[in-house]
Amino acid sequence: MSLLETSGDDYPARRAAMLAKLTELDAEQAKAVAGGGERYLERHRGRGKLPARERIELLIDPDSAFLELSPLAGWGSDFPVGASVVTGIGVIEGVECVISANDPTVRGGASNPWTLRKTLRAADIAFRNRMPLVNLVESGGADLPAQKEIFIPGGRVFRDLTRLSAAGIPTIALVFGNSTAGGAYVPGLSDHVVMVKERAKVFLGGPPLVKMATGEESDDESLGGAEMHARVSGLADYLAADEHDALRIGRQIVRGLNWRKLGTPPRAVREPRYDEDELLGIVPEDLRIPFDPREVIVRIVDGSEFDEFKPLYGGSLVTGWARLHGYPIGILANARGVLFSQEAQKAAQFIQLAGQTRTPLVFLQNTTGYMVGRDYEQGGIIKHGAMMINAVSNSTVPHLTIVMGASYGAGNYGMCGRAYDPRFLFAWPSAKSAVMGPAQLAGVLSIVGRAAAHARGQIYDEEGDIEMRRLVETQIEAESLPFFLSGRLYDDGVIDPRDTRTVLGLCLSAVGNAPVPEPAGFGVFRM
Template sequence: MTAPPDGPAPEAEPEPRPEAAREPAADNAEAFRRQCAAVEAARCLAAAGGPAEAVARHQARGKLTARRRIALLLDPATPFLEIGALAAHGVYDEPVPAAGIVTGVGSVGGRLAMIMANDATVKGGTYYPLTVKKQVRAQQVARENGLPSIYLVDSGGAFLPLQEEIFPDAHHFGAIFRNMAEMSALGLPQIAAVMGSCTAGGAYIPAMADETVIVRGTGTIFLGGPQLVQAATGVVVDAETLGGADLHTSRSAVADHLADDDIAALATVRAILARAPALPLPGPDLPPEPPLRPASEIADLIPQSPRQRLPAREILARLIDGGRLDEYRARYARTIICGTAAIEGYRVGVLMNDGVLYAESAQKAANFIELCCQRQVPLLFLHNISGFMVGEEYEAGGIARHGAKMVNAVATAAVPKFSLLVGGSYGAGNYAMCGRAFGPRLMAMWPNARTSVMGGEQAATVLGLVREEQLRKAGQSFDADARARFEAPIRATYATSSHPIHAAARLWVDAVIEPEDTRAFLALALAMAKGGPKGETRFGVFRM
């Protein structure tokens, strides 16, 4: 693969970039609406929780649903930034909406907190592998942003058929309890409300919390439930006697506060959190301004075909305050845009792809990241990247070495980092633009975005060439029809596995958001980060 050099010399006038004809805006918008509709349908399934009969049984016991509990816990008329809403969508043999746990950041008593609420209408609130992964991710967000954690517990413990994917490894169930201990040691409050069953290893959540509330009549805590006790000892005992609220508030002291119902329990949690001084969101650095153009126009700009160019600067004009970007090296290495901007008044260093990454692009980005780290400016990566440039000329020019500088800078930058996939995000380009493995505080995708090791077309072509070579060595032919039959399922597989719903279901990203919601999402993320712990950047060795 070859391409023209990466932009003109610094003293040259910029030349227009060739691109295919753009589709009409109305056609773009309609295609984008269809993509949004698919995401919204998945969200609605997740928000509904378990089947109707499970919800009815839950409510008949006098219990509120997980989402209703969160709504009553939050300060009135304040937003809830949900993390992992699409987790487990389509992953298991049977539905596990939202992975059986609702997690997100909201304001409780004037202080932002991470809320984790088991959904007992989904398989009794048992923990699937993705339930564990989602809760550990929520705790990571809480730790990085210095937030207290609130656990609304209503769970039957581990989903036993998948126990080996839940129990023994470093990032399995035990990580939840270790995180609680470490965050408590950091001075981040850990508060639990037991509003239903709390069984086996899950019993350590209320036991390890700084303070625990339990609901009379519905809340139970025990390491071994009645069935296990009977199997192990032969003793028949009911759940309330074994681990009910009266026992744990009067004899065992596993719980500290008794509540008569869910509403009383939530009020107690709010009172516990209110003992510490309120920590409202830090104000913006600058007076907030609307973008130059409304974000509602972004749907018109997103091409239907990934072969069409996404207009990076037009996207930015609809995301950043006033459309103003204090651009770094604006005339050099133009396939990556770097500059300082503001979103709702919060300063941020922006890196956005406008083409493939060359050696010059990587060096420019690495230098810009250094400057942001020196000045304690958070970083926002807007992905639309097919990867680094390939070809004999570029390999000889050391593109791997230069690309490594950017990857090094992204990995070691200790300022808050955020990633948003607005188009494609493939291969090493994903890594260089702060993919999941590089520690973004929050990461989201637009409904049109795609991510995989490479595009489906490229994967099909590469594997087709490999197959052709294998057959040639065996003395067999590989005609056009055979190639088409071979490549079609590869394209189909990549189309599915690169989709935002697929990524969000596996927690490769925290959310799938629409362009019109992006500024609010990023503003809250930047405000959280501003009030959170600060790190000191120490870069690794940059190979020159």
Template sequence: MSILQSEIAVGSELFEENKQALLTQLDEIRAVQNKSIEKSYAAKPKFDKRGKILPHERIRLVLDADSPFVELCGLVGFNMHDDKDGSEAGGGIIAGIGFVSGVRCLVSASNSAIKGGTMSPMGVHKSLRLQQIALEQKLPIVTLAESGGANLNYAAEVFTLGGTTFANQARLSAAGIPQLSVVHGNATAGGAYQPGLSDYVITVRKQTEMLLAGPPLLFAATGEVATAEELGGAEMHAQIAGTAEYLAENDADAIRLAREIFDHLNWKEQTHPIIENYKEPRYPADELLGIIPANPKQPFDMKEIIARLVDDSDFLEFKQEYDDLTVCGWAKLGAMHVGIITNNGPITPQGAAKTAQFIQLCEQTNRPLVFLHNTTGFMVGTDAEQNGIIKHGSKLIQAVANCSVPKISIVVAGSYGAGNYAMCGRPLAPDFIFAWPNSHVAVMGAAQAGKVLRIVAEGKQKASGMEPNEQMLDFLEQSTAMKLEQQSTALFNTAMMHDDGIIDPRDTRKILIFLLQTIYEAEYRMLKASKFGVSRF
């Protein structure tokens, strides 16, 4: 055994300073999350009057009581499009991975309490990401639908990608992944195809309106007069059109039916058992809050993080003496063997070569990779260039891109430049990627970017025979640095969906184990694929 020994002075002044800084950042994230929840719950009187249940409560009811749930892309679209203060973040969708009747699945609900659940452009991107996860991890899908469809202010941005979500539904069905939709209310035009392409549809009496054209559009287009109930009511779809397989009396009854259907899927019975017997780390998760320095320029040892994540704090380091800025090693998370890659600084030529070899060893024995980001990028300078940083860095990126083992990334601190690619950032397609609230992701540090543009601009002025304009150069440097700093924060990156969500550092171990179990189940699951998926006749 190779038990990590912590050198952190828990409770010291520095520890408490670091802890308070990270808690402040976490509070800022929670404040944004709460804005959306509070805005949703403000619509409760209106929902109560209609005999409906709020979207957040629908999610709670469909999930097994006291079971884990990992939310996905919860703040996507923050401060984008119509969102001014974070209250409309989330893309009009509440989604994550949880358990329904013992079945691990992807659960998604239209947030119809805000703008009728209409979908922004980032909401469509979120839907595509959710479908990708469901396909890769072989997760059945429960959709609690009630949406006005696309936000028409951004129709041009939504239209084409919206069609891709329909194509993906057809492919998911053909792949053998069940999709169930509960139509709690409005599902008009393109929105009607989402339940239509599902394998199971539940409608709700006197609430469902699933139709291609509502009464006003129908009259304008054809002159025909018909009620919404005649065109797309729950009873019509269940009794006449045959679009719905089940007719529920209300929201709660519909969710009960959804849970019953999942209980009869024969899915959990074919799920490979997971080992539940393992040791917890020797250090409490709360200590993770005091390890990251409040000053991001101050270095720290990522092995202190690893000691508080892995089973029994047992970590067998690989090539420890070869390069100490890149750390690789083996451990267990929830009794599952993993390879861990992290950084204590920039990636050197030696570190890149070591990591590429380590990835090949994990590939050889099918050990998933966990990347813990904390790097300023690849090392620069004459020595690094002459020692082949481009060559070795390219080999590392090739190894990350081409290895077939599962990959999970956690952006713990900084993740800059091509170092983000080498550490399996979003462009390198990890199975999952989450971020801590203090994290930063950018092409380079904000201050460095400002200085680079200043030097370039000053060079142009001198080349043209001008005296350098110091006032203009100061403004250029400072404004560039400020812009890049704003665009590197955890909130900015999660809004752009550069990760799957921001997490509390103390939840990292639980989330990693949950995700590894999700991947493990998918690896052992055999799907019954067909050519065209399930169709209604």
């Protein structure tokens, strides 16, 4: 049952604040969609080529969803937003696939450090969720000035392709243009390779490098053209007449995989009884003000039905069972930010119960961390927090995390933050994450500095303290915002709260490609 007062004074203000943040989000994501800009897009089209997102649109099933991942990668860095590659999950011939498409309008599709991280994340999602990986290849290789950050860790791209294939997860490369040097190993290590006639160029070293290394005179086509690889080297399995033909063949390959999901199929889907649009007015702009996560839950789960577990115990953490798009889930949601001993023990038991029934877990984060203070330390907050973190760490069911508000301190860990490898992690525009709040952190530094000055017998600089606190608060505030964090791939994207049910549904469906994981190997300990 919802108790949200949409006619109250708080709701319109919260809604307006969220809409303002969504306007900022749209503007930043538009930079990724724009790629290299109108000039380079027109030049690309003038060569008879399709942009990366249009290639994806033609590859996936008509009117099907494409869940784009990490569109803000590289935000706040020296590199373009989006990191010159588009990644996500799309349905091809009824099969959910991970798709990675180079954007050649951005520096020729060259890879920078954020491109690499984004590409590796896509491969990890394909591996853990057992989904075919389709690479739409057109890249000039590494962004050479940044090679020191790309070359050594970049070898994981090749390792991941071979591990996917060894695990029986198909890898497909559709080559539309250049795929040179290390990039030549993407088709070289893929199970299925399609090259576009007179467009694809795949070689370890181009004509200038070959001339320098061996003195041999050669041209692009004889050295690495699509027709040569289809007729002579055998690297190309299919020779496409043009880009549309390559995408048609790609769909044909996926159709021939005879792919089937190994997870538990969903039951009938029921829409929530409450309007998802009301999610915009739930989270306060000031995250120090608590909000009831049950108002979020009843707007995203099937039939708005939530079977709460231990409702009278550990009230700062809401736990319980529900279904979402027909899939059973367990939910852990922060109610008042702070996690006490009761909440930690309650969470540990609930996580173990989910393991017993092989039920995926959804974490809805809004936490300032575990409680501190003499009484709480003496009451065992460390060991109880450790129980919760232990349970999260060793739980083998799929975890999905949504950061709705605050995500501070060890609460980020206990509520399955990025370091704990949730299958997917998304943030709302209202999210903030750091070791602690900006004012708290600045205050701690002030106390430490004051004590150090006293120990040295010096007079503490009060004016300098004020300036230090101002600078620290400004820095921490900027570094805790969702755009900054998403730019560093600490989540899989910043989403509109109204899309939460859809995004979680797509993720649960993707997770269902993999077999139900084995239990953790121990019974439930009553906490």
